[in-house]
Amino acid sequence: MELTVTSFCHIHENKVIVNDNLLFFQGNFINFADFIKTVYKQEQINYPKFYKMDSVSKLGFLATDLVLKARTIAGYASEAVGIIFSNSSSSLDTDVAHHETICDRSNYFPSPSVFVYTLPNIVIGEVCIKHKIKGENAFLVSESFDPQMIFNIVHEHFENNRMEACLCGWVEMMGNKFNALVMLVEKDGRAHDTASFAPIAFNVTKMKELFEHN
Amino acid sequence: MTMLQQKRPVYVVADNIISSLGFTTGENFVNLKNNISGIRVHEDPILSPAPVTISRIDTQEITSRATRFMDSQNHDRPAAAYTRLEKLIILSMHDAVTSSGVDPRGKRVLFILSTTKGNIDLLEERNRTAFNHRRLYLWELARTLGTYFGMQNTPMVISNACISGVVAITMAKRLIQAGLYDQAIVTGGDIATEFVISGFQSFQALSPEPCKPFDLNRTGLSLGEGCGTMVLSAEPAPEQINIIVAGTSISNDANHISGPSRTGEELSAAINQSISEAGLSPTDIHYISAHGTATPFNDEMESKAIGLSHLADVPLNSYKGYWGHTLGAAGIIESVAAIHSLREDFLIRSAGFETRGVTTPVNVIDRNRRAKLTTCLKTASGFGGCNAAAIYQKL
Structure with a gap:
């Protein structure tokens, strides 16, 4: 089955790329929190829940939002859209924050609003809530971006008619180091209305190229 | 749906459960049949400043079983080189893999690890010097286990909150049916830590007494330690109910x-x-x-x-x-x-x-x-x- 990437967003090295276009670049990078807030404001996303999210959720949420701004999934049923995300550090970035609230017994203040983010799949939950996505979803952890693994899983879903569209890729966040590549994969042959972007074949080589050269 | 029933069946050929109720599926099932619960009040400052009601696996039992088994296997590293969770998973995998007859080193064997927090206890001060910080990474945990069993394929790690185990089984089934693998060793494990206990406490989700699912007087959940393995195969196991x-x-x-x-x-x-x-x-x-x-x-x-x-x-x-x-x-x-x-x-x-x-x-x-x-x-x-x-x- 031929599948295509019909929209993608890559956020890394202090820049945001959507479908080959540089949307944002921060020359004077201070930290991730400042960077992502600046992108959020520039893109006028207007979703107050964004501020409550942890860093990895903000990163994945924003990358996905930009993918779907460029290419709508409104035509699909909620159940026909799936999400397969992966990263290297799981939720370790937030795990450290939760650990800091409990490591001193004289200053013990664990908080549900931090603890809930100590699971990597929460970013999928945030994306599902915003975009009303109810289909198959999974979060995987691998040392580095593994396009073959992503391909095997996504391809199998389409082959078995479990999905008509899939958001997939890499959402990595640790300290101030981040890298997100979110791709929208759809079946070939569907009318393509994004004039500025020619869809890319969904395969391991192309995914590698997107990850390394964009 | 297109001819899904015609896909090759995926068989459960061996399994293991390690919990407070035993180190094999058999031991656990006997205790379940006797309606014995493993949930107790534990007073242990390592877990929580206050007493906590959980199902916990005995630490000395883990250490002695792991030492006895692993140190007899002539591996490069002694049992002490493995974390609490790694010891549990190795014991669980060994039990299931041995009875399955599957060679974990096989080219067509997939290893999937399901865990929410892995070696999260390595964040604790008391564990910092004994183990490399890298073992906090779930892929490094999986690699440690894969290396122990001499596996050649890169392990797959599923971390999808409380559904992780079912997702791992799901992935294994689908990838075997897609023809990418012939067998899969699916293992899941999580241990009781202050990290997780404090978090659920902050949600006020923990029950002071053993939990009572679906009951009128239920008062929240009880946490537990557990580890389990399911070996799946495209070939049925001989001489057992399929x-x-x-x-x-x-x-x-x-x-x-x-x-x-x-x-x-x-x-x-x-x-x-x-x-x-x-x-x-x-x-x-x-x-x-x-x-x-x-x-x-x-x-x-x-x-x-x-x-x-x-x-x-x-x-x-x-x-x-x-x-x-x-x-x-x-x-x-x-x-x-x-x-x-x-x-x-x-x-x-x-x-x-x-x-x-x-x-x-x-x-x-x-x-x-x-x-x-x-x-x-x-x-x-x-x-x-x-x-x-x-x-x-x-x-």
């Missing part, structure tokens, strides 16, 4: 990150899809192993979903009253227990249940009994709004 993973499905509520769906529609959709993938209808389901965490909202949502899927009359239990909520292990060890119910035609009483405390009727098993069982449904739901369902069938 069980297959007949259907699986995953969905998302798209409603709230820490609370379940108000309607149960999304879990119900996953249940329906898994039944249809198995080529069955709701009347074919003989037994449900529910998620049943005993939080007010989970059990309420789950019973709604079961009702929506026309399964209200099907006998149902939750194993959480015996093992507590074992997080990344739950989907695996509860599936293994459900499969053993099928093998033995025996339904286990749902521990902690007396009076129905959910608004939608469900048929909670209130005493052990024999029953003719061919097909069961396993459900799971978790933070992030995720739901999973799997169908196991006796051939």
Whole structure:
């Protein structure tokens, strides 16, 4: 089955790329929190829940939002859209924050609003809530971006008619180091209305190229 | 749906459960049949400043079993070089893999690890010097285990909250059916740590007494330590009753990150899809192993979903009253227990249940009994709004 990437967003090295276009670049990078807030404001996303999210959720949420701004999934049923995300550090970035609230017994203040983010799949939950996505979803952890693994899983879903569209890729966040590549994969042959972007074949080589050269 | 039933079957050829109730599936199942719960009050400053009611595996027992077994295997590293969780997983995998006859080093063997927090206890001061910080990374944990067993394929790691175990089984089934692998070793494990206990306490989700799934007087969940392994294969195991993973499905509520769906529609959709993938209808389901965490909202949502899927009359239990909520292990060890119910035609009483405390009727098993069982449904739901369902069938 031929599948295509019909929209993608890559956020890394202090820049945001959507479908080959540089949307944002921060020359004077201070930290991730400042960077992502600046992108959020520039893109006028207007979703107050964004501020409550942890860093990895903000990163994945924003990358996905930009993918779907460029290419709508409104035509699909909620159940026909799936999400397969992966990263290297799981939720370790937030795990450290939760650990800091409990490591001193004289200053013990664990908080549900931090603890809930100590699971990597929460970013999928945030994306599902915003975009009303109810289909198959999974979060995987691998040392580095593994396009073959992503391909095997996504391809199998389409082959078995479990999905008509899939958001997939890499959402990595640790300290101030981040890298997100979110791709929208759809079946070939569907009318393509994004004039500025020619869809890319969904395969391991192309995914590698997107990850390394964009 | 296109000819799903014609795909090659995926068999459950061996399994293991490690919990407070034993180090093998057999030991655990005997204790379940005797309705013995492993949930106790533990006063241990390593876990919590105050006493905590959990199902915990005895540390000395882990150490002595691991030392006895691993140090007899002539590996490069002694048992002491492995963390608490790694020791448990190695013991679990060894038991299941040995009885399966599958060579874990095989080229067509996939290893999937399901865990929520892995070696998260390595963040603690007391563990910092003994182990490399890298072992906090779940892929490094998986690699450590894969290396121990001499595996050649890169392990796959699923970390998908409380449905991780069912997702791992789902992935294994699908990738075997896609022809990418012939066998899969699916392992799940999570340990009790101050990290997780403090978090659930902050949610005020922990019950002061052993949890009571679906009961009127339920007061929240009990956490538990657990580890389990399921070996899946495209070839049936000789000389045993054949069980297959007949259907699986995953969905998302798209409603709230820490609370379940108000309607149960999304879990119900996953249940329906898994039944249809198995080529069955709701009347074919003989037994449900529910998620049943005993939080007010989970059990309420789950019973709604079961009702929506026309399964209200099907006998149902939750194993959480015996093992507590074992997080990344739950989907695996509860599936293994459900499969053993099928093998033995025996339904286990749902521990902690007396009076129905959910608004939608469900048929909670209130005493052990024999029953003719061919097909069961396993459900799971978790933070992030995720739901999973799997169908196991006796051939």
